Amino acid sequence: MKPAESCCGPGSDGPDERPIEGAAADDELAALAKALGHPARVAILRLLGRKNACICGDIVAELPLAQSTVSQHLKVLKDAGLIRGDIDGPRVCYCLEPRALRRLKALVGGL
Amino acid sequence: MKPAESCCGPGSDGPDERPIEGAAADDELAALAKALGHPARVAILRLLGRKNACICGDIVAELPLAQSTVSQHLKVLKDAGLIRGDIDGPRVCYCLEPRALRRLKALVGGL
DNA sequence: TTGCTATATCGTAAAAGTACGATGAAGCCG
DNA sequence: CGGCTTCATCGTACTTTTACGATATAGCAA
Numbered sequence: 482m483k484p485a486e487s488c489c490g491p492g493s494d495g496p497d498e499r500p501i502e503g504a505a506a507d508d509e510l511a512a513l514a515k516a517l518g519h520p521a522r523v524a525i526l527r528l529l530g531r532k533n534a535c536i537c538g539d540i541v542a543e544l545p546l547a548q549s550t551v552s553q554h555l556k557v558l559k560d561a562g563l564i565r566g567d568i569d570g571p572r573v574c575y576c577l578e579p580r581a582l583r584r585l586k587a588l589v590g591g592l
Numbered sequence: 593m594k595p596a597e598s599c600c601g602p603g604s605d606g607p608d609e610r611p612i613e614g615a616a617a618d619d620e621l622a623a624l625a626k627a628l629g630h631p632a633r634v635a636i637l638r639l640l641g642r643k644n645a646c647i648c649g650d651i652v653a654e655l656p657l658a659q660s661t662v663s664q665h666l667k668v669l670k671d672a673g674l675i676r677g678d679i680d681g682p683r684v685c686y687c688l689e690p691r692a693l694r695r696l697k698a699l700v701g702g703l
Numbered sequence: 704t705t706g707c708t709a710t711a712t713c714g715t716a717a718a719a720g721t722a723c724g725a726t727g728a729a730g731c732c733g
Numbered sequence: 734c735g736g737c738t739t740c741a742t743c744g745t746a747c748t749t750t751t752a753c754g755a756t757a758t759a760g761c762a763a
Contacts, residue, residue, distance in 0.1 A: 502638065504631075504635075507631045507634040507635050507638065508631050510628065510634050511628065511629055511630050511631040511633070511634045512629075514625040514626070514628035514629040514634075515625070515626070515628075515629030515630070516629075517621065517622065517625035517626075517629075517700075518622055518623075518625040518626030518627075518628075518629045519622050519626070519720090519721085520615075520618045520619050520622040521721095522622070523618040523621050523622050523625075524615075524618050526703055527613065527618065527703070530703060537739085537740090538739065538740065541740095546721095546722075546723095547722070547723055547724075548739090548740075548741095549722080549723065549724075549725090549740095549741080549742080549743095550721075550722050550723070552740065552741055552742080553720095553721080553722080553741095553742095554721095555740095555741095556741085556742095557720095568729090568730095568740095570729095570730060570731070570739090571729070571730045571731060571737095571738060571739050571740080572730095572738090572739055572740075573739080573740060573741090582703055585700060585703075586700055586701060586703075589628075589696060589697055589700045590697060592637055592638070592641060592693055592696075592697075630750090630751085632751095648709080648710090649709065649710065652709095652710095657751095657752075657753095658752070658753055658754075659709090659710075659711095660710095660711080660712080660713095660752080660753065660754075660755090661751075661752050661753070663710065663711055663712080664711095664712095664750095664751075664752080665751090666710095666711095667711085667712095668750095679710095679759090679760095681709090681759095681760065681761070682707095682708060682709050682710080682759070682760045682761060683708090683709055683710075683760095684709080684710060684711090
């Protein structure tokens with residue numbers, strides 16, 4: 482079976498090179514944390530993590546929010562770099578951006 | 593020398609027992625991340641981490657913000673449980689709450 | 704006591720976040 | 734082509750955040 486690769490190619494790999502401390506790291510961590518700072522967005526990340534494949538607007542069906550609101554939350558996550566959205570015909574397929582997630586964990590771990 | 597224990601007794605220790613997933617964990621992670629979601633607050637946490645001892649309103653001197661604004665940020669961090677403030681005569685001595693920090697790392701790690 | 708220092712809180716203003724319905728854009732199907 | 738689905742964006746209202754100066758509170762010192 483071909484579960485995940487139907488959309489969302491492999492995320493960029495390799496180690497993160499940027500520093501884990503300093504003013505730039507502070508801003509970076511704050512931006513990532515801000516994106517995480519809403520329960521709906523945490524729920525979306527968890528949802529995308531459960532299906533290792535990437536799902537689309539089924540997210541709307543899983544959350545008690547209007548479609549436009551979910552779209553806004555997805556935009557916040559995408560602007561923060563935490564997820565990626567690939568167009569798949571009439572739908573959009575979202576998936577985690579593992580690199581950003583690793584970066585977040587490294588920054589939080591540096592606290 | 594007696595660097596750290598001048599104020600801020602040892603934080604509670606022992607493992608965290610709460611679940612790392614589910615709606616409650618989502619809310620908890622979102623609340624912690626929201627508190628982290630501002631560069632000034634990240635800077636404050638880093639400041640408190642560098643001095644393993646806890647410092648007081650020297651934080652105000654280190655940040656390009658008014659005293660009242662720093663006090664607000666400290667309140668956000670304290671309400672989130674990430675720091676603790678012990679009264680030390682006329683000053684207040686803030687320090688990290690290692691337990692909350694561990695909890696944050698565990699929750700982020702669970703993503 | 705009065706005064707001084709350190710911190711919190713109040714009041715306010717501007718900016719950002721949250722949520723919704725309505726509308727628009729883009730792609731598929733018949 | 735027209736109509737349908739999927740999603741983003743717009744416009745709007747409300748709430749929250751951020752920041753500041755001004756004021757209150759609490760402890761120390763003289």
